[in-house]
Amino acid sequence: MTADLNKLTTVAKQVRRDIVRMVHQCQSGHPGGSLGCTDFLVALYFHIMNHKTDFNMDGTNEDLFFLSNGHISPVFYSVLARSGYFDVSELATFRKLDSRLQGHPTTHEGLPGIRIASGSLGQGLSVAIGAALTKKLNNDSSLVFTLHGDGELQEGQIWEAAMFAPHNKVDNLISTIDYNGQQIDGPTEKVLSLGNLKAKWEAFGWDVMEMNGNDLADVIRGLEEAKSRAFKGKPIMILMTTNMGHGVDFMMGSHKWHGVAPNDEQLQQALDQLVCDMQDY
């Protein structure tokens, strides 16, 4: 199936509107990384993954996605709602009391589409490997996708998982790193340099690819190519360069909007840059 880029572009704009509105509404949350990863998640849920919105925790015979950098929950919630897991009106409850849309994703409140809690960083790759191993045991030939922050790679558990997956030929796994070069305390190069990520993952035995995370056409190309490289004995890692805050000019390219909510004026300014013909929640 060829991608309807116009449609995906419109959805991505609406998801970005959802993100800034959700974060504005509760005056908390993480817009920067959410905006940067919007194109990736839209491509994944609206084109790449074979998934059922009739949610079942076991996810047998469907592709699974695990968000390891759970703080970008606004984009995850918006994409899940917009792709039919729950009603978009529920996005208005984000981070509020008695909501299923907790600050960081959780299974605890039974929100459809979420299969593991995340927020404490570095754990999602291990979980995804586990789900991929179970798929193999069940003779289920669908795929497991993950997303990680680049700052998250500073967690040691990531490298335990990085070593395990190639050794065990977990080749039904397509992982992606949001390579935006930013973290809370500043640029990753200043806080704790990640070094040559491509060489590092290749040295661990992964099939490493690159793509531009803020070019929908390139995201689709990259993910399609990754799918074609699955089941060939190696786990796949995509280094996805993104702009933190992509789509809202004053939020772009800086770590300052990692975890800060826009005020009323800034919200309007952002929404003016994200005009589309879909309906707000």
Next chain:
Amino acid sequence: MKKYSFTEKKDTRSGFGAGLLEAGKKNENVVALCADLVGSLKMEAFIKEFPERFFQIGIAEANMMGIAAGMTIGGKIPFTGTFANFSTGRVYDQIRQSIAYSDKNVKICASHAGLTLGEDGATHQILEDIGLMKMLPGMTVINPCDYNQTKAATIAIADHHGPVYLRFGRPVVPIFTDPDQKFEIGKAWMVNEGKDVSIFATGHLVWEAILAGEKLAEMGIDAEIINIHTIKPLDEAAILKSVAKTRCVVTCEEHNRLGGLGDSVAQVLVKNDPLPQEYVAVDDSFGESGKPAELMTKYGLDSENIIKAVQKVIARKNK
């Protein structure tokens, strides 16, 4: 005092190994993971029978907990195996977020718990694990007392949906429970009915409590001994029924006195029926190298110390 005897001694970890094989035979969804301690955890029989259902993780316990959580998605029932220290303290946040908070059906099986690990010393002798694990919402915490009970508990937890912490040990200890017992999670086992004091014991301390009970009987003290193998959920009804009769309590565990079985029992008492209680537990310290029996004596966890605690608590009751 009811008579207990034994013809054989075995380690509780071997009970786990035997139980794991049985659980694997009963349910094809049972899988096992190990962090480079296959021999210590007695997992060889399972691996031989079900090689495709065993996953060697290497020395990477955090990764093991995450993989176990992920494997439940799609219906597997993962049993993780490593020492108690590396099953809890080392990976607490992984268990908290990916297993407990995510309500994943993982069985965390922990060997070499407590002082009886022996010569390796305090780095490996965790005495805080019961407390750590019982504080996690939704976590079941089990500490069986001998080979047979550990085997039965291992089989039982495979049928229970939800995260479980199963704690067992390294040394050979008497086998005195029924080999065909049915293990009921959360149901205390009446070892001996008595009227003068309630001794609530878990793990290796149950046998010490029996030895103490025999000597107490000779001294004219009729001790009720109850095996609390499940620390969470706690059998409050059994505790309250016993103390209604005896009016004083001794708790016995191979654990820090802070946060273990004793504190769980104390909470039940203070809420329902405040009574004198004495703790037989490690007095807020780390362990050290030594032979298991030497350590149990030095840290006050043998039958002699249970007898002293009983005498003290009865004196308090009669004051």
